[in-house]
Amino acid sequence: MTISPGTPDHxxxxxxxxxxxRERKERYVAFQNRIAAQRDxxxxxxxxxxxxxxxxxxxxxxxxASVLEIGSGFGDLLSRLNPSxxxxxxxxxxxxxxxxxxxPSSLTFYEGDAGDAEVLAKLRGRFDYVIMADTIGxxxxxxxxxENLHRFCRPDTRIIVAYYSRLWEPAFWLAEKLNLKQKALPxxxxxxxxxxxxxxxxxxxxxxxEWRVLVxxxxxxxxxxxxxxxxxxxxxxxxxxxxxxxxxxxxxxxxGNLSATVLVPCRNERGNxxxxxxxxxxxxxxxxxxxVEGGSSDGTWDEIQRVIKAYPDRKIHALKQPGKGxxxxxxxxxxxxxxxxxxxxxxxLTMPPEDLPKFYDALVSGRGEYINGxxxxxxxxxxxxRILNYVAxxxxxxxxxxxxxxxxxxxxxGTKVLRKKDYERIAANRAYFGKLDPFGCFDLIFGASKxxxxxxxxxxxxxxxxxxETQISRFLHGWLLLRMVxxxxxxxxxx
Numbered sequence: 001m002t003i004s005p006g007t008p009d010h011x012x013x014x015x016x017x018x019x020x021x022r023e024r025k026e027r028y029v030a031f032q033n034r035i036a037a038q039r040d041x042x043x044x045x046x047x048x049x050x051x052x053x054x055x056x057x058x059x060x061x062x063x064x065a066s067v068l069e070i071g072s073g074f075g076d077l078l079s080r081l082n083p084s085x086x087x088x089x090x091x092x093x094x095x096x097x098x099x100x101x102x103x104p105s106s107l108t109f110y111e112g113d114a115g116d117a118e119v120l121a122k123l124r125g126r127f128d129y130v131i132m133a134d135t136i137g138x139x140x141x142x143x144x145x146x147e148n149l150h151r152f153c154r155p156d157t158r159i160i161v162a163y164y165s166r167l168w169e170p171a172f173w174l175a176e177k178l179n180l181k182q183k184a185l186p187x188x189x190x191x192x193x194x195x196x197x198x199x200x201x202x203x204x205x206x207x208x209x210e211w212r213v214l215v216x217x218x219x220x221x222x223x224x225x226x227x228x229x230x231x232x233x234x235x236x237x238x239x240x241x242x243x244x245x246x247x248x249x250x251x252x253x254x255x256g257n258l259s260a261t262v263l264v265p266c267r268n269e270r271g272n273x274x275x276x277x278x279x280x281x282x283x284x285x286x287x288x289x290x291x292v293e294g295g296s297s298d299g300t301w302d303e304i305q306r307v308i309k310a311y312p313d314r315k316i317h318a319l320k321q322p323g324k325g326x327x328x329x330x331x332x333x334x335x336x337x338x339x340x341x342x343x344x345x346x347x348x349l350t351m352p353p354e355d356l357p358k359f360y361d362a363l364v365s366g367r368g369e370y371i372n373g374x375x376x377x378x379x380x381x382x383x384x385x386r387i388l389n390y391v392a393x394x395x396x397x398x399x400x401x402x403x404x405x406x407x408x409x410x411x412x413x414g415t416k417v418l419r420k421k422d423y424e425r426i427a428a429n430r431a432y433f434g435k436l437d438p439f440g441c442f443d444l445i446f447g448a449s450k451x452x453x454x455x456x457x458x459x460x461x462x463x464x465x466x467x468x469e470t471q472i473s474r475f476l477h478g479w480l481l482l483r484m485v486x487x488x489x490x491x492x493x494x495x
Contacts (some may be wrong), residue, residue, distance in 0.1 A: 009493040021140055023102035025113060028138060031185055034093035039074060039095070042182040047199075049216040052227055053133070053162070053242060054080045056212050059495055060160060060246065060452065062429070065128040068152055070114045070145075071135025075099035075107055078131075087123060089114055102449040109244045126154050136195065137187040150249060155366075158452050159204055159247045163194050165211075168241050183235055201426040204247040207454050208405035212244070219474035234252045234402060235306075246452050251366025258340035258419075259286035262356065265321075265329035265440070267294035270303045271467030275349060278313055283357040284285075290335040291347075292372035294324070330440030333421055344425055345439070348412030350384060350463045351375070357419040358458050368456025369422060370448035372408065373415035375462035384464045396481055403488040404449040409457060412481075416444050419452070425451055433491055442484045449492070 002036040012316065043050060054077060061067060061081050069078045070090025071093050079086070079102075079212055087106040091095050096111040102374055103109075112119030114135065130149055139145050149159065164188040175181035180253070190198070196206045212230035213220075215223035231240050264276055277289060293301045295450075304318045319336060323330040334342055341363060345353060362371045375385070376393060386440070400408045418426075426447030 002038055024140055024403060026063060028048070028122050028185060029091055029093075032090075033094045035182060036092060036094035038182065039098070043074070043076065046216065048218040048223065049213060049241075050076070053077070053214075056210070056242075056244065057081060057131070057133075057160070057162075057494055058341075059080065060158075060244070061129050061131075066124070066125070067129045067131060069131045069133070070110060070149070071132060071138070072099060072128055075103045075109060075482060077133055078107055079103050085125070085127070087127070089119075089123065095243040101298050105271075107370040115139060115141050115148070120148050123152070125152070125164055127152050128154075129158050129160060129161070131160045133160075134163055134164070135243060135464060136163055136190060137149055138185065142188065142190075142256035144196050144199050145233065146204065149375075150203060153249045155249060157249060158207075159199070161245045161247070162198070163195065163243055165239075165241055165243055166191060167239060171335050175361055192243050192245055195243075196247075197241050199245065199247045203250050205250040205454065206245060206247045207247050207452050208449075210244045210246075211240040211242065214243040216241050219277065227492045232267070250406065250450075252455070255282060255364040255366065257285055260284050260288075260341040260343060260360060261285065261337035261339040262289045262343045263292065263333040264289060264344050264347050265292045265326055265333060266296070266300055266304075267326075267329075268296045268298045268300060269347035269467070270296070271299045272347050272349050273300065274301045274307050274310070276345065276347065276353060277307055277314060277316065279349070279353040280345070281354060281357055282314075283360050286315075286339065288317060290333055290337075291316070292329040294321050294323050294326075327436050327438045327440040327443065331427075331443065335422065335427070340420055342420055343417045344415055348465045348467075350465055351415045351460050352463060353411065355458070355460050356415075359415060362456050362458055365417070367454075369418065369453040370444070370455050371379045372410070372445070372455060372457050373413035374408075374410040374457045374459050375413050376410045377459040378461045380462040381464045382430060384462045391479055392481070396485070399485050400445070400488065403485070403492050404445070405456070406449065406455045409446070411445060412439065412441055413460070414441070415458075415460070416441065419443065422448070422451065423451060433487065436450060436483060436487060438480055439477075442488075446488065446491070 057077060058081060063082045064084045066085040067081055067083040068079060069088045075088050078088050088099060088107060088109045089112060091113050093111050096109045097111045101432060110123060130152055136142055154256060169189055172181060176183050192209045199206055212231060213227055214236060215226045217223050230236055237453050240432055262280060280289065291304045293304060308316045321332045330344060341360060343356060343359060359371045362368050393412060396411055397409045400411050433446050
C-alpha cells in the first residue's frame with residue numbers, strides 16, 4: 001500500500017515512509033550516476049583488491065555456470081567468472097550503459113532496483129549462482145530484496161553475499177576524507193551474523209562463511225603473501241576486509257522416494273557379509289547392496305556369492321575392485337552404482353547398519369546434501385577405538401571444520417551419503433585435488449565442500465568389531481591424515 005504525505009498515524013504523526021524510501025532511492029541513483037565517470041579510475045587504483053576478490057569468486061563459482069549478479073556495476077566481476085549465461089542488474093543507468101559497452105556480446109545487463117519485484121519480473125530464467133557483491137550495504141530493504149531472489153533459484157542454486165567488515169568502517173571513513181577511496185553514501189554495516197539472519201528470514205539456509213583479504217594492497221608482494229598464508233588463520237581472518245556468506249534456498253519439501261545403493265567395501269570380512277544383509281533395513285522401495293571386494297585371503301568373495309544366492313528377494317550385486325586400498329574400492333563402487341542415493345557402509349559393521357535410515361532421511365528431507373556420520377558424540381563400546389585414535393580424530397575434526405568452514409566432528413567415520421548427481425560433479429572436479437586420498441573419505445568431503453553442498457552429521461553409537469581385525473595403521477594413517485590437512489589448506493585457504 002502506498003502511503004501519501006500527510007496521512008496521520010494512530011498518534012497523529014504524518015506518515016511519509018513511502019516518500020522517504022523513494023527519496024533515498026532517487027538520491028542513491030543520482031549518486032551512482034555521478035560516480036560512474038570516476039569508477040574506472042578507482043577500479044584501476046584498487047585493482048589488486050579486486051583481483052583478490054575475483055580469485056575467491058572464481059574458486060567458489062565454477063567456470064561455465066549460469067550467474068546472476070545483483071548490483072553488477074561495470075560487469076567486470078561477472079566477466080571474470082566466464083559464465084555460460086551471465087546477467088547483471090544495476091540501479092544506475094550510467095553504470096549499465098558502461099557495462100554494456102565493456103562487455104557487448106558475452107553478458108546481458110538490465111537497469112533497475114533489485115528491491116522492486118516488477119523490475120525483477122523482467123529477468124528470465126533460473127541460475128546456478130546469484131551474487132551480491134557489496135550491494136547489500138546499499139539496499140533500502142535487505143530482507144525483501146533477498147526474498148525476491150527466490151524467483152531465480154532452483155533447489156541447488158547458491159546465493160553468495162560479499163561485503164566489507166564493520167571493523168574497517170573507521171578506515172573507510174578516513175580514506176574518504178583524505179580522498180584515498182571513492183566516496184559512498186551511508187551504508188548498512190552488516191556483520192556475517194546479520195547477513196546470515198537476513199538470509200534466514202528471507203527463506204535461505206546458510207552453508208558457510210569465509211573471510212579474506214587482510215591487506216588490500218600488493219605492497220611489493222607482501223600483501224599476496226599475507227592474504228594467502230596468514231589472513232585465513234583462525235584469529236586473523238576476523239580482521240579481514242572481505243567477508244562472504246554462501247547460502248541455498250531452504251528446503252520446502254522432501255525429495256521423494258529416491259532409490260538407494262548401499263556400498264560395502266570389504267577385504268577379509270567374510271564373517272560380516274551376511275550380517276550386513278540381515279541387519280540393513282529396507283528403507284526405500286528400490287534399494288541395492290553393492291559389495292566391492294578388495295582381494296581378500298579369507299574367502300570373502302566366495303561368501304558374497306553365497307549370500308547373493310541365499311537372499312534372492314534382496315537386490316545384491318558385487319564387483320572386484322580394480323586397484324588397491326579402500327579409496328580405490330569406494331571410487332569404483334560409487335562409479336558403478338546407478339541409484340539416486342549413494343551410501344557407504346564399512347564392512348566391519350562398527351557403524352550399525354540399522355542406523356542407515358537416519359542418513360537416508362536426512363538427505364531426502366533436505367536437511368543436508370552431504371551426510372556425514374560421526375562416532376564422536378555418543379559413548380563408544382569398550383575397545384571400539386583406541387585412545388590415540390580417539391584423540392587424533394578429535395584434533396582432525398577441529399582442523400577440518402576450520403579448513404572447510406562447515407562443522408565436522410568426525411572425518412573418518414566410514415558412512416557417507418550423497419546423491420548420485422552430486423557425486424558425478426565431485427568426480428568431474430577431482431583433478432583439482434588429485435588422487436592422494438587413500439581412505440575414500442576426503443575425496444567426498446573435499447569435493448562436497450568445493451561444491452558448497454550443505455553438510456549434516458548423523459550421530460551413531462560406535463560398536464566394537466565382532467569379526468576380523470582392524471585394518472587401520474595408527475601411525476601410517478596418521479601421517480596420511482596430516483597430508484590431507486596440508487592438501488586442504490593449500491586448496492581451500494592458500495588460494
